[in-house]
Amino acid sequence: MLSQLRQLAPRFVVLFAVLAAMFGGGGVAAAAPPAPTPLSPSNGASVTVPFTISWNAVSDPNGIVAYNWEVSNSSSMSPVILHNSTTGTITQDTVSGLANGTYFWHVQAVNGAFFQSAFSATQSFTVTGANAGEPGSATLNPPKGGTQFHPMEPMEVIYFTWSAVPGAATYIFDASNDPNFPVATKVHFDNIPNTSYSLQLGDSMPQGTWFVRVQAVDANRIAGVPSNVQTFVLSFNAPLPPPPTPLSPVNGATAPLPITFKWTDVPNPQPSGYTIEVATDPGFANIAFLNNQITGPQYTVTSLPAGTLYWRVNSMQGDSAPNTAAVTAWSQTASFVVPSTPTMASLQLTINPASAGDSETLYVQFTGPAPSGGTVVNLTSSNPTAAPLPATFTMPAGFAFGQVFFTVGQTNAATPVTLTGTLNSGSSASVSFTVNPPSLQSLTVFSPITGGVPTSGIVQLHGVAPGSGVSVALSSSSGAVNPPASVTVPGGSLSVSFNIPTSAVTTPTNATLTATYQGQSSSAPLTLNPQVAPASISLSPSTVSGSNGSFATVTLASPVAYDVQLPISTSNPNVTTINNFVTIPAGANGGFNINVTPVNTTTNVTISVSGAGVTKSAVLTVQPAGAPPPPSGPTLSSLTLNPSTVPATASSQGTVSFSSPVSAATVVNLGSGNTAASVPPSVTVPAGGTSATFTVTTGLVSGTTTINITGTSGGVTVSGALTITQAPPGPAGVTGLTVAPSSIVGGATAQGTVSLGAAAPSGGTQVTLSSSNTAVATVPASVTVAAGATSATFNVTTKVQTSPSSATITATGGGTSATASMTVTPSSSSGTTDTVKVTRAEYVVSDQVLNVQATSTSSTATLKAFVTSSGALIGTLQNKGGGQYQGQFELGSNPQNVTIKSSLGGSASLAVTAK
Structure with missing residues (x-):
């Protein structure tokens, strides 16, 4: 229920109200912090909303990380109708959204070990009105379609509307089977941008009377006084409305295809709630068409048998029992006649206007089904170059709707084209559209990049380039960014990629690149970041033989909050092959693969990385094949990718495998042959394991691109090929x-x-x-x-x-x-916790440093490390995002075992490995 609290406080808060009294259930009284003392409003005070509540700060040896406050309309503090949390340094909060009346409140503290204090003494206050700082109240209308509804899995939709409130930015919608709207049990939705909401309650929700209200919320997240309350009954036994009434076609009327069936709406129509049946007999023994997921009181059918047909419709209204649908009776049966001799009804196209190379679909519609043997349609185009059609299309027997596929051709200017379909009987239909010549669609640039490192761009066209290609002019607003004067999109292609050289900058520099073709322009921003000096480069292994490669790890002299690209070089490109630059992710180390060509004599190669005027180097010794002898024990054997082909911006899962279980945790360094596919610097195979997985994320490519993904460990390099495809989405995709x-x-x-x-x-x-x-x-x-x-x-x-x-x-x-x-x-009353796992606990004896890595099922939790034996706090782990946490702590001795505790209640322990 965190979302329902954010509208009450203009700052980000971490909700500790759902924390259980962890680590012994809160029974260790000495570990709990003291309770705060309420300060304002004073006991029995009269206030107008919004108002500020406050309390005194308390202290604890473990520090205070949060305060939780609750409001109730009962002195027993049950039910709680409003609650929120602040961080440990904030001892006040804003209360809004309360109607006139007397209320009670109290507050508690949470310390750094996540023990909760007792709640403070309860104090009362009386709301006497709303001041100018609170938005007004909405008027909530009764639900659409009556006040009795069925539960459903999936759920019956109950539609509500209300009046707009001046100054409201969003609205809150609450539903509860308790008129007090307790926080623990109410159904709550916030950030609603308009004045309507569709409530859905499933079979598992309590049946009986439900209460509904809305509140306006202004741009400062101050909630207004709740609206009037509307009620409805949720019951398996709710009455069903009358069935829909067929409107057309009816009374045996002749109805050429396509036919749009229309009927009256039921009082509370459901999404995908109507079912229509069309049969060849009035008893509906022979169904010609059925659709049971129709939204709205009409539906169009393109193919039906010839002759007299019958149709009916009903409406699903939820469940009459668990997993048993509540459905209205069938409507009255209506009849109509489909012509037996087909004529051309229409031609339609999917794309208009279209461009060269577009995959176009021509939809052919008859008024009646084709007879036995099918019906031939003669097709013509007023411009066969721009719109090349086949000479004929045969509609299969029994069908009245078909598709003809063709590829749009080249034109030099916007060209109108008419397509015509003619039956042998003389009946015809036409459709017109415009074919445009290739035009500029977009310019995409990889940004940001470190100045002095080249980046890449992609020019995309509407329509494929003609055989001679399309030359697109390029320009830059900054002298630090130097794209080529022009690039050519090859004939038959939609796009082309190109390199963009850049210069080093001393401050973040923004540039705009512009592509221009035939008077059309498209621009893309590019940010250049200053270079950062490298601190070191290390090679693993530093000696290789034959074609075995190595992996270089690069560290920065000072960490920065953005990804850094640094130029890299080799003193002997005939022996070692590397990329032009290495990327160091924000807050981490970077790395790259070194591919080796076999030598006849031992050769030393210098691998260097440069940045901000500083160059760091390491020497790689390349020995002939056979020296030294191959490593014994488990060796890196394979790298596989699943899937091996992905569309641009999708991801693939990589797996590195060893020939046998490794005796200790083993690092496999990872690399990618192209920045369009990104991999983490390394992955670790745990002790006793034979494999580990990692994620390959992909970016934009100008066309189908195959990239080599590599893994290196113990002097052995394995690789796998990842193919990235770039298919522009179809117009109706x-x-x-x-x-x-x-x-x-x-x-x-x-x-x-x-x-x-x-x-x-x-x-x-x-x-x-x-x-x-x-x-x-x-x-x-x-x-x-x-x-x-x-x-x-x-x-x-x-x-x-x-x-x-x-x-x-x-x-x-x-x-x-x-x-x-x-x-x-989960519901805020469930007291549930997250799940924590410690994935690494390593103590480096020589440096007296403890390295800890952990995961949580929550990406917003706070994780702290403790010495398991004594409970002493070691420190707080950094949140790396996506439920990943890590920390590095200086300790005078090995703690032997660490426990990681989460602010959401989860905890886990792991023995520390000494290195």
Whole structure:
């Protein structure tokens, strides 16, 4: 429920209210900090909202990391109707969103060991009104379609609207089966941008009377007084509305294809809630068409049998029992006649205007189905060069809708083209569109980059270049960035990539690069960062033989908060091959592979890295094959990638494997032959293991590109090939996917929205849906974007969780995919914790340094290291993002065993390895 608290405090807070009294259940009284004393408002004071509550600071040997406060409408402090947390240095907070009445509050402290104090004495205050600092109240309207609804898995949608509040930036929507709206049990949604919300409650939610309210929230995250309360009843036994009424076609009317079936809406229509059946008999024994996921009171069908047909429709309204749908009766049966002799109804295109090289689809629609043997359509184009069509297309028997695929040709100027389809009977239909010549679409530049290191750019066209190619002029706003004067997109290509030399800078420098072609321009920003001096370069191994490679590790003299690229060089490029530069990620070391060509005599090669006027070098000794003897024991044997082919910006999983289990943790240094594929500097195979995995992330490429990914350990280098493809999304392919809200309490339902690159054609576009973690969130198998629409919505059903969990929703259609991530959290009353794992605990005796790495199932937790035997605090780990944490601490002696404790309650221990 963290999201429901953020509207109450204008700063970021870490919610400790859900922390259990950890490490012994809070029973160690001596370890708990003292309770704070409430200061303001004084006991029994009258206030207007918003107002400030405050308390005195308390001290503890472990420090104070947070304060938790709660508000209730009962002196027993049950139920809690409002709560929040501040950090340990802040002893006040803003309270808003309370109606007139008497309330009670108290506060507690949390120390650095995550022990909670007792709550303070309870004090009362009375809200007498709202001042100018609080937004007004909305008027909440009754729910659409009545006040009795069915639960459902997935869920019945209940629609609410309310009046706009002047000055409101967003709104809060609360639903509860308790009129007090307790924090622990209410269903809460915030950051709602408009004045409507679709509530969804599943079979697992309590049945009976529910209470609903809304609040306005201003730009300063101050909540207004709650609106009036509306009620509704959630019950398996809720009455069903009358069925829909067919509107057209009816009464045996002749209905040429395509046919748009229309009916009346039920009082509370559901997304994908209508089912339509079309049959060849009035008893519906022989179904000719069925669709049970229709949103809205109409649906278009492109192919049906000839003759008299019958249709009906009903509406799903939730569940009448667990996993049993509550469905209205079928509507009255309506009849119509599909013509038996087909004529041309229409021709439609997917892309208009189109560009050279576009994959175009011509949709052919008959008024009735083709007879046995099919029907031939004679096709003509007014400009066969711009729009080359086949001479004929045969509509299969029994179908009235078909597709003809062709590739758009070249033109020198915008050219109107008319396509015509004619039947032997003389019936015809035409469609016109415009074919444009190639034009400039975009300029993309890899940014930021360290000055003095070349970067890369990509020029993208609308339409493929003609056989002679397209020359695009380039320019830069900064003398420190020197692109070529022009680049040529080769004939038949959509894009071209090119290198951009840069110069060293002393301060961050912004430049704008511009591409120009036939009066059109596209610009891209580029930031140059100052170079940073390298501190060292080391080689592992420093002696190799034959074609065995080495790996170089580079450290910086001073850490910086951005990625740094430094030029690298070799004194003998005939023996060693390296990239032009090395990337050192922010806050980490960098590295690169050194590929070796066999020599006949021992050869020393100097490998250097430069930056900010400083050069560091290391010597690699290359020996002939056979000297020294090959290493004994486990050796690095393979590097595999899954998948081995990915689209640009997708990722692949790499696996490095040894010939047999390693006796101790073994580091494998990783490298990539192209900056379009990024790998971590290294991966560690644990003691007793034979393999480890890592993630390869990819960037933009100008065309299909194969990149060599390498792993090196013990003088052995293995590699795998990763192919990155670049396929522009089709016009009606999936271009976007959102899930709102992206963070939700388990058991509630979010709404997914999938978007297409162009309007869906006649018949709609089916988009396949999937969830990466069905134990967290489930989606329907597919959703259909209706003809002429560019988006569709669907329900994302979540399950109750005991700890914050995530799932990735994927939508695929039209040859492209999009993903959206969501987090499902437990109820704030569950007291759940995160899961912590210590992945490394190593004490370097010579340096008296302890290195610790750990993971948490939460990416926002605070992790601290303690000596297991004494409980002494060692220090706080750095949050590296994505649930990864690490720390380096100076200690006079080996602690032997460390315990990592999380601010969210998780903990884990690991024996320390001495090095």
